[in-house]
Amino acid sequence: MEASVRRAREEPLASPNSSPRAPESSHLEAAQAIQRLVYVRDEVVPAREKLIAARRTNEALGEVGRRRPRPASASEVRQLPNATMGAFAPPHMPSTAEQDGFRPKPIYSSPSAGGGRIGKGHMRAMPTLGAKRLAKELSAGRRMEEQLKEPERTQEQRMEFVKALRIRVAQEKLVESQRREEQALRWRSIGCFCLFDVRAAFVQGACGRLLNQKEAIAVDEELMASPGFSVDQLMELAGLSVACAVATSFPLAQYSEKPQVLLICGPGNNGGDGLVAARHLHHFGYSPRVVYPKPNQKQQLFVNLVTQLSQLSVPVDATLPESMEGYCSVVDAIFGFSFSGAVRAPFDDILRRLTAPGTPPVLSVDIPSGWDVEQGPPTEGACLQPSILISLTAPKMCAAHFTGKHFLGGRFVPPSIVEKYALRLPAYPGMSQIVELPAKF
Numbered sequence: 461m462e463a464s465v466r467r468a469r470e471e472p473l474a475s476p477n478s479s480p481r482a483p484e485s486s487h488l489e490a491a492q493a494i495q496r497l498v499y500v501r502d503e504v505v506p507a508r509e510k511l512i513a514a515r516r517t518n519e520a521l522g523e524v525g526r527r528r529p530r531p532a533s534a535s536e537v538r539q540l541p542n543a544t545m546g547a548f549a550p551p552h553m554p555s556t557a558e559q560d561g562f563r564p565k566p567i568y569s570s571p572s573a574g575g576g577r578i579g580k581g582h583m584r585a586m587p588t589l590g591a592k593r594l595a596k597e598l599s600a601g602r603r604m605e606e607q608l609k610e611p612e613r614t615q616e617q618r619m620e621f622v623k624a625l626r627i628r629v630a631q632e633k634l635v636e637s638q639r640r641e642e643q644a645l646r647w648r649s650i651g652c653f654c655l656f657d658v659r660a661a662f663v664q665g666a667c668g669r670l671l672n673q674k675e676a677i678a679v680d681e682e683l684m685a686s687p688g689f690s691v692d693q694l695m696e697l698a699g700l701s702v703a704c705a706v707a708t709s710f711p712l713a714q715y716s717e718k719p720q721v722l723l724i725c726g727p728g729n730n731g732g733d734g735l736v737a738a739r740h741l742h743h744f745g746y747s748p749r750v751v752y753p754k755p756n757q758k759q760q761l762f763v764n765l766v767t768q769l770s771q772l773s774v775p776v777d778a779t780l781p782e783s784m785e786g787y788c789s790v791v792d793a794i795f796g797f798s799f800s801g802a803v804r805a806p807f808d809d810i811l812r813r814l815t816a817p818g819t820p821p822v823l824s825v826d827i828p829s830g831w832d833v834e835q836g837p838p839t840e841g842a843c844l845q846p847s848i849l850i851s852l853t854a855p856k857m858c859a860a861h862f863t864g865k866h867f868l869g870g871r872f873v874p875p876s877i878v879e880k881y882a883l884r885l886p887a888y889p890g891m892s893q894i895v896e897l898p899a900k901f
């Protein structure tokens with residue numbers, strides 16, 4: 461059975477005179493029409509053109525085309541002539557790969573190879589056909605082959621057979637064309653989304669919103685008034701982001717021993733962020749040390765934060781250590797967005813020490829301490845140049861003067877505040893508490 465099909469595919473179409481039972485020329489034409497429909501697969505035709513062509517074919521088939529072909533009954537099948545296959549079977553048409561010298565494996569594999577399963581050679585020879593579609597065609601071919609085993613078929617039966625085949629082929633082409641059309645549409649829409657994302661990222665990168673001092677303070681108040689966040693809540697999340705930025709910039713894996721981190725905390729909430737970060741860093745596996753020259757004794761929140769550190773045996777001192785050698789980083793949590801004027805004691809000295817050569821890389825929290833919230837680096841006195849900055853909630857205007865690694869933290873801003881202040885915040889990846897900002901935010 462397989463040999464006959466293979467022969468039928470490989471041999472050219474028999475001429476009406478070459479066989480004693482040759483079909484009439486109308487049959488030959490019908491068979492050629494089927495060949496044209498079935499064997500267009502090696503051509504590269506755009507999906508839309510294919511769809512239109514298939515629709516036209518279907519329309520041309522008229523009423524018959526709209527009806528589903530009736531499956532041949534067993535008795536009808538028995539009446540079908542054996543030799544008809546020679547006329548109906550399409551001739552072998554070389555694929556592009558074959559024209560290039562590639563010899564495809566036979567379409568039907570031997571029964572020992574799994575009875576009709578598609579061989580690798582075949583898939584290479586006809587790359588334009590999907591495996592599913594091919595399998596479908598193979599089983600249809602086998603059905604046809606079985607039908608053609610029987611000795612005789614009348615003229616009407618032949619015509620009916622040709623019609624049924626035409627309809628089936630046209631329907632299959634239509635379905636295939638629709639599938640390709642849908643796929644093309646999907647790809648087009650994916651392309652549009654990608655383009656939109658790139659555009660959005662470009663717009664955001666070009667005009668990221670930087671808050672002035674008034675706005676920064678207003679956003680802080682709004683967070684507590686409207687969504688009702690407590691200072692403790694905000695500080696906890698802000699401090700966690702700071703710890704994450706340290707851990708990301710100075711990964712534990714790079715050190716043979718617990719890396720030491722020095723955190724310098726100011727008198728306000730920026731200092732509070734530093735205290736929280738020290739606790740998280742301890743739990744992350746770092747060895748933090750806190751310098752807290754002006755502890756806030758009036759607010760229980762700050763008293764608690766210091767107690768929590770003491771219970772973890774994290775040292776909290778009033779002054780800087782003699783040497784900062786051995787620390788992987790210094791966290792500057794001295795002043796935030798409420799800083800103004802010239803730096804007063806004892807922080808002026810501290811800042812001077814931090815600008816001395818040989819100081820470990822500085823990571824500033826929200827604002828590089830000593831910088832004007834809007835104008836940036838000071839024109840007089842010690843000018844801190846941090847390597848890393850982590851802006852909280854949204855970057856402030858001074859960040860425009862910063863050229864190092866820039867993170868955003870404080871993942872708690874609700875859409876109402878984003879809208880009200882026209883913030884352009886990037887999405888935080890996954891469960892991350894920080895997101896790195898592009899150089900020109």
Ligand SMILES: NC(=O)C1=CN([C@@H]2O[C@H](COP(=O)(O)OP(=O)(O)OC[C@H]3O[C@@H](n4cnc5c(N)ncnc54)[C@H](OP(=O)(O)O)[C@@H]3O)[C@@H](O)[C@H]2O)[C@@H](O)CC1
Nearest residue numbers: 680694695728729730795796797798799800802803804826
């Ligand atoms: N929603 C948010 O955005 C969130 C914000 N959070 C964080 O809060 C930070 C803002 O905190 P903040 O308002 O307490 O002010 P901040 O800058 O830390 O310190 C002010 C202190 O500095 C002092 N001081 C001022 N100028 C000085 C000078 N020239 N020389 C010397 N000292 C000077 C002044 O002391 P005083 O003059 O009163 O003695 C005052 O007490 C913000 O940046 C962010 O980190 C997160 O915790 C939660 C979410």
Ligand SMILES: [K+]
Nearest residue numbers: 794795825827
């Ligand atoms: K700071």
